[in-house]
Amino acid sequence: MPEIRLQSVTKIFGRKVEAVKDLSFIIEDGEYVSLIGPSGCGKTTTLRLLAGTILPTQGNIYFDNKSVENLSIRDRNIGFVFQHFAIFPHLTVWENAAYGPRVRGRKNSEIDSLVDHALKAVQIDDKAELYPPSLSAPDWQKTALARVIASEAKILLLDEPLGALDQKIREEFQVFLRNLVKKEGLTAIHVTHDQSEALTISDKVAVMNKGKLVQLGTASDLIFTPNNIFTSFFVGESDFLESVVLNDKEDFAEVRVGQSTIKVKNMGISRGRRAVVAVRREFFKVHKYEDKIKTGNFLPGVVVRDQFLGLLRRVRVKLENQQIVEVKIHAKHPIRFKENEKVRLVIDPSSTRCFEYPEEGVASALEM
Numbered sequence: 434m435p436e437i438r439l440q441s442v443t444k445i446f447g448r449k450v451e452a453v454k455d456l457s458f459i460i461e462d463g464e465y466v467s468l469i470g471p472s473g474c475g476k477t478t479t480l481r482l483l484a485g486t487i488l489p490t491q492g493n494i495y496f497d498n499k500s501v502e503n504l505s506i507r508d509r510n511i512g513f514v515f516q517h518f519a520i521f522p523h524l525t526v527w528e529n530a531a532y533g534p535r536v537r538g539r540k541n542s543e544i545d546s547l548v549d550h551a552l553k554a555v556q557i558d559d560k561a562e563l564y565p566p567s568l569s570a571p572d573w574q575k576t577a578l579a580r581v582i583a584s585e586a587k588i589l590l591l592d593e594p595l596g597a598l599d600q601k602i603r604e605e606f607q608v609f610l611r612n613l614v615k616k617e618g619l620t621a622i623h624v625t626h627d628q629s630e631a632l633t634i635s636d637k638v639a640v641m642n643k644g645k646l647v648q649l650g651t652a653s654d655l656i657f658t659p660n661n662i663f664t665s666f667f668v669g670e671s672d673f674l675e676s677v678v679l680n681d682k683e684d685f686a687e688v689r690v691g692q693s694t695i696k697v698k699n700m701g702i703s704r705g706r707r708a709v710v711a712v713r714r715e716f717f718k719v720h721k722y723e724d725k726i727k728t729g730n731f732l733p734g735v736v737v738r739d740q741f742l743g744l745l746r747r748v749r750v751k752l753e754n755q756q757i758v759e760v761k762i763h764a765k766h767p768i769r770f771k772e773n774e775k776v777r778l779v780i781d782p783s784s785t786r787c788f789e790y791p792e793e794g795v796a797s798a799l800e801m
């Protein structure tokens with residue numbers, strides 16, 4: 434279970450497809466890290482660089498402080514599990530798991546004990562003699578995992594491993610997978626497009642965009658203290674209020690949004706600077722305009738639409754500056770809002786983030 438370090442790794446395909454750009458991060462020994470980001474942002478390329486199936490154009494990768502530049506794929510001690518099951522259909526579950534140690538020339542007695550351990554660890558020992566075509570989708574993935582464990586890999590790379598499973602099974606499998614990785618003492622890197630999966634399963638999540646690392650942090654870091662606009666947008670959903678900082682003296686800064694002044698988290702942006710305040714859509718509260726509310730920290734607006742989305746409702750509100758923001762409220766919220774009704778959007782300063790206005794504009798900063 435080594436520590437993995439990427440140092441300024443760039444991968445360019447052909448002449449100019451920069452799939453990964455100047456990527457640096459550390460995955461600690463025994464950590465479970467997920468990579469998330471829009472399609473094409475470089476997640477699979479990052480896994481392939483770690484595996485050694487492709488080499489960096491620039492930069493270095495270290496396992497336990499040793500450069501892996503000259504380590505072959507086999508000597509990297511890595512196991513893979515993909516969405517599309519990489520196991521042999523004509524071999525039994527047992528024979529599939531035995532494949533790794535057999536190729537490495539282990540003795541029969543060692544193979545027996547490695548395979549027995551692996552099949553028990555993934556709870557498929559009762560199906561050892563079955564062939565994959567008679568197995569369910571989760572058991573195919575368990576067989577692939579048994580193969581990794583029997584091969585004594587210390588790093589597990591997973592690329593959308595649960596992509597072919599139904600939602601309910603997928604959620605159970607997430608817990609199973611995390612427990613397995615921890616029990617076997619592996620370092621795991623898991624690519625998924627499903628951010629709730631990433632936030633559930635991992636110690637840390639790396640958000641990537643356009644080949645770059647945007648933020649690496651715990652689920653709580655990414656949800657409650659994103660350190661940039663892209664993470665605020667991509668992990669959960671936020672609205673962005675364009676504003677100007679009026680004072681920056683206290684824990685909470687005052688900013689002007691249109692004609693209104695609100696308090697937001699002070700994140701060190703100086704007075705007079707343009708800023709973007711990010712508010713997660715679940716963190717706004719919406720009240721009828723005439724309701725008595727205890728706080729002065731609100732933005733007035735007019736309802737555009739109040740729409741059911743399963744368990745939630747989405748209320749679109751046009752602010753005085755003409756910006757339309759969305760608020761997520763529970764479907765059973767006692768008030769139904771009418772079109773053109775005046776409302777107040779109450780903002781809890783401690784649940785805001787306040788970023789420097791991006792030079793390239795908000796839309797470009799969010800481009801994927």
Ligand code: ADP
Nearest residue numbers: 446450451452471472473474475476477478479
């Ligand atoms: P993700 O897994 O995040 O969807 P990938 O790492 O597969 O993204 O791809 C990142 C970028 O690199 C994409 O623009 C993709 O088209 C490009 N790319 C990936 N593999 C190759 C390749 N072998 N040759 C050329 N371009 C590639």
Ligand code: MG
Nearest residue numbers: 476477478624
């Ligand atoms: Mg991919």
